[in-house]
Amino acid sequence: MISSDVIRGYIDTMILYLLLNEPSYGYEISKRIRELTDEKYIIKETTLYSAFKRMEINGHIESFSGSETYGKPRTYYKITEAGKMYYKEKCKEWEITKEVIEKFIIREWM
Amino acid sequence: MNTIRNYLDNMFLGLPDTEEVIRAKKELLTMMEDKYNELKDSGKAENEAIGIVISEFGNLDELAETLGIKHAVENKSDILQVTYEEAENYIEDKVKTAPKTALGVLLLIMSPVLLLLLLGLKELTKVNAKEELFIAAGLAVLIAMVAMAVSYFIRFSSKMEKYNYLEETVFELDYKTEQMIRGIMAQDEHSYKSAVSISVAGYILSALPVILTPLIFDIDGFSVISVAVTLTIVAILTYNLISKSAVNEACTVLLQQGEYSVKNKSNKTLQTVTKVYWLVITAIYLAYSFITFNWAISWIIWPVAGVIFAAIQAIAEQRS
Numbered sequence: 001m002i003s004s005d006v007i008r009g010y011i012d013t014m015i016l017y018l019l020l021n022e023p024s025y026g027y028e029i030s031k032r033i034r035e036l037t038d039e040k041y042i043i044k045e046t047t048l049y050s051a052f053k054r055m056e057i058n059g060h061i062e063s064f065s066g067s068e069t070y071g072k073p074r075t076y077y078k079i080t081e082a083g084k085m086y087y088k089e090k091c092k093e094w095e096i097t098k099e100v101i102e103k104f105i106i107r108e109w110m
Numbered sequence: 111m112n113t114i115r116n117y118l119d120n121m122f123l124g125l126p127d128t129e130e131v132i133r134a135k136k137e138l139l140t141m142m143e144d145k146y147n148e149l150k151d152s153g154k155a156e157n158e159a160i161g162i163v164i165s166e167f168g169n170l171d172e173l174a175e176t177l178g179i180k181h182a183v184e185n186k187s188d189i190l191q192v193t194y195e196e197a198e199n200y201i202e203d204k205v206k207t208a209p210k211t212a213l214g215v216l217l218l219i220m221s222p223v224l225l226l227l228l229l230g231l232k233e234l235t236k237v238n239a240k241e242e243l244f245i246a247a248g249l250a251v252l253i254a255m256v257a258m259a260v261s262y263f264i265r266f267s268s269k270m271e272k273y274n275y276l277e278e279t280v281f282e283l284d285y286k287t288e289q290m291i292r293g294i295m296a297q298d299e300h301s302y303k304s305a306v307s308i309s310v311a312g313y314i315l316s317a318l319p320v321i322l323t324p325l326i327f328d329i330d331g332f333s334v335i336s337v338a339v340t341l342t343i344v345a346i347l348t349y350n351l352i353s354k355s356a357v358n359e360a361c362t363v364l365l366q367q368g369e370y371s372v373k374n375k376s377n378k379t380l381q382t383v384t385k386v387y388w389l390v391i392t393a394i395y396l397a398y399s400f401i402t403f404n405w406a407i408s409w410i411i412w413p414v415a416g417v418i419f420a421a422i423q424a425i426a427e428q429r430s
Binding site: 026 | 141
């Protein structure tokens with residue numbers, strides 16, 4: 001079982017990673033998170049939407065409307081330059097976080 | 111799909127209609143619909159797809175700050191929220207204690223039976239023993255049974271005490287919990303309704319011994335014994351009714367229907383009147399029975415009091 005406390009600090013990182021190459025929309029992002037994590041992490045709609053809002057305010061992503069197969073307008077999100085910078089910082093931060101926590105983990109007990 | 115829309119409407123109920131809130135709702139609905147459509151395409155049944163979408167939706171609290179509706183979300187929860195677990199535990203405990211409560215009521219109703227039988231037998235056989243001896247024996251059993259019943263009630267009412275707020279205060283359920291309770295209630299409906307109809311038919315028939323015996327035998331002893339028979343039938347029927355209606359009763363409380371409707375709960379006078387009323391009736395029953403020793407007649411106060419109570423309730427509901 002995954003702890004949502006730990007993952008909360010990295011939801012933005014996950015979303016930014018998925019937006020690095022191309023813009024995407026709500027459901028597609030949640031689906032890719034589920035697939036990439038082998039269903040170990042399923043993001044709630046409310047969590048995802050509040051992340052979008054937060055990241056828009058912080059200037060890490062921008063939203064625009066586009067249409068999809070069903071023909072109805074859909075909000076797409078794309079990463080900004082500031083978002084890319086932030087993503088790189090978060091990757092470094094994770095490296096250090098990982099190293100720190102690792103010091104306290106007893107491998108044989110897993 | 112309508113279920114999902116209703117669910118979302120419910121979650122957003124009472125939130126201000128700001129641009130931000132409307133946009134959030136629209137976006138969330140799109141995400142949920144996308145997920146629903148894909149689940150359906152992958153071969154999931156409608157109900158299953160809806161279940162997954164709703165269970166993965168999350169919690170509006172998370173959105174409160176980003177939408178600037180923190181105040182509104184917090185105010186919304188001013189009304190007591192009853193959780194899924196609380197509701198489940200309540201139903202479970204109610205079902206567990208019902209047979210015990212029913213046994214207590216059975217003991218109470220049956221308590222004068224032995225006394226009546228002894229009085230009747232004495233009349234019939236014209237035994238030469240002192241009447242006081244019969245009365246003493248019958249009374250001893252009566253008091254012992256009442257004492258047992260009361261100790262039962264005290265034990266189980268203190269166990270259920272922690273749920274008193276469910277019966278007395280107004281609360282809210284979330285969508286999932288309400289659906290769960292409605293499901294349980296529907297499943298129980300058949301057994302509940304048949305228990306009620308059996309009991310009602312039985313109650314009407316239970317009057318027969320009392321009515322017919324004096325017509326057939328012109329002996330006082332038989333009339334007294336017939337009351338004992340009637341009381342025994344009533345006791346068994348009541349036991350059955352109380353234990354079979356536990357689930358329905360619990361669901362009625364949780365869904366705040368009937369006696370436990372929001373309207374009735376806000377009517378404090380009715381609550382007080384109910385408590386006082388039954389205490390007064392009990393006092394009258396005990397006082398009259400012990401003073402006149404007319405146990406063969408005094409039980410009539412219960413069916414009469416029940417009907418009068420229904421009338422009082424109807425009047426009080428109309429007034430409010």
